[in-house]
Amino acid sequence: xxxxxxxxxxxxxxxxxxxxxxxxxxxxxxxxxxxxxxxxxxxxxxxxxxxxxxxxxxxxxxxxxxxxxxxxxxxxxxxxxxxxxxxxxxxxxxxxxxxxxxxxxxxxxxxxxxxxxxxxxxxxxxxxxxxxxxxxxxxxxxxxxxxxxxxxxxxxxxxxxxxxxxxxxxxxxxxxxxxxxxxxxxxxxxxxxxxxxxxxxxxxxxxxxxxxxxxxxxxxxxxxxxxxxxxxxxxxxxxxxx
Amino acid sequence: xxxxxxxxxxxxxxxxxxxxxxxxxxxxxxxxxxxxxxxxxxxxxxxxxxxxxxxxxxxxxxxxxxxxxxxxxxxxxxxxxxxxxxxxxxxxxxx
Numbered sequence: 001x002x003x004x005x006x007x008x009x010x011x012x013x014x015x016x017x018x019x020x021x022x023x024x025x026x027x028x029x030x031x032x033x034x035x036x037x038x039x040x041x042x043x044x045x046x047x048x049x050x051x052x053x054x055x056x057x058x059x060x061x062x063x064x065x066x067x068x069x070x071x072x073x074x075x076x077x078x079x080x081x082x083x084x085x086x087x088x089x090x091x092x093x094x095x096x097x098x099x100x101x102x103x104x105x106x107x108x109x110x111x112x113x114x115x116x117x118x119x120x121x122x123x124x125x126x127x128x129x130x131x132x133x134x135x136x137x138x139x140x141x142x143x144x145x146x147x148x149x150x151x152x153x154x155x156x157x158x159x160x161x162x163x164x165x166x167x168x169x170x171x172x173x174x175x176x177x178x179x180x181x182x183x184x185x186x187x188x189x190x191x192x193x194x195x196x197x198x199x200x201x202x203x204x205x206x207x208x209x210x211x212x213x214x215x216x217x218x219x220x221x222x223x224x225x226x227x228x229x230x231x232x233x234x235x236x237x238x239x240x241x242x
Numbered sequence: 243x244x245x246x247x248x249x250x251x252x253x254x255x256x257x258x259x260x261x262x263x264x265x266x267x268x269x270x271x272x273x274x275x276x277x278x279x280x281x282x283x284x285x286x287x288x289x290x291x292x293x294x295x296x297x298x299x300x301x302x303x304x305x306x307x308x309x310x311x312x313x314x315x316x317x318x319x320x321x322x323x324x325x326x327x328x329x330x331x332x333x334x335x336x337x
Contacts, residue, residue: 020325132309145304
């Protein structure tokens with residue numbers, strides 16, 4: 001079973017599209033799937049659209065587990081994990097953005113790679129040949145590469161794209177890793193993968209394209225950069241094998 | 243061990259080695275003291291410059307070779323259109 005955990009906040013416009021693309025990808029490849037939508041009380045009616053999608057695709061494919069407030073990404077995953085169905089020893093969890101920056105078509109390659117290498121985790125990377133980003137200016141690219149370099153020098157992560165959040169995990173692996181995390185925000189995604197490598201899990205990579213349609217609306221401010229640096233410092237001081 | 247502990251261990255080992263060499267407590271075989279005295283004091287600075295160059299290289303090359311994906315954007319636009327029509331026909335409100 002492939003469970004996609006989709007935390008949503010104000011994704012009324014993107015949710016139908018991402019669900020449509022996921023359904024198309026899974027059905028075309030004859031894979032058992034479910035999407036667990038964890039909506040944090042979006043005021044724009046995201047949940048209503050989710051309910052309509054449930055009517056179209058069925059309750060066994062679209063699982064709604066909303067929460068009563070904006071509680072953050074990490075807890076959204078922990079919450080969603082409780083509702084995954086299928087054999088726990090042979091099930092997978094997919095984590096991705098709901099805003100269409102991550103395209104479901106890459107799941108085919110990720111799933112194939114997981115099977116070929118019996119990988120515990122397959123992570124999408126924007127930085128290797130075949131990957132890329134649309135919609136970023138020079139400044140944003142420099143920040144992205146800079147952040148990745150900082151993480152590389154400080155943490156020796158073993159993957160080329162540390163802050164990426166488009167990943168396929170074996171269900172038990174992600175449960176184990178998430179229960180140990182201490183960070184928030186961008187650093188949270190990075191912590192999971194760095195811990196995984198430190199603990200000896202097998203991580204494979206697949207190049208992905210990232211289409212950023214919201215850059216320009218969301219400002220990457222000084223605050224976020226500072227908290228990222230603080231997050232890295234916290235991880236450098238932590239024994240990540242525990 | 244945390245990354246900090248590993249780094250600390252290496253820093254201690256390298257610093258000790260540097261000090262031992264500087265104060266002639268240990269000798270490098272086949273290298274005279276005269277030559278050693280010209281090289282060893284420069285090593286910390288050399289290390290710093292090497293590290294700085296590495297970072298600059300990684301950053302510069304990374305930005306220069308950053309992949310673009312205009313086709314992915316265009317493909318997505320078409321898919322959004324297709325998905326919107328399909329879902330509206332099935333009763334989903336797509337803005």
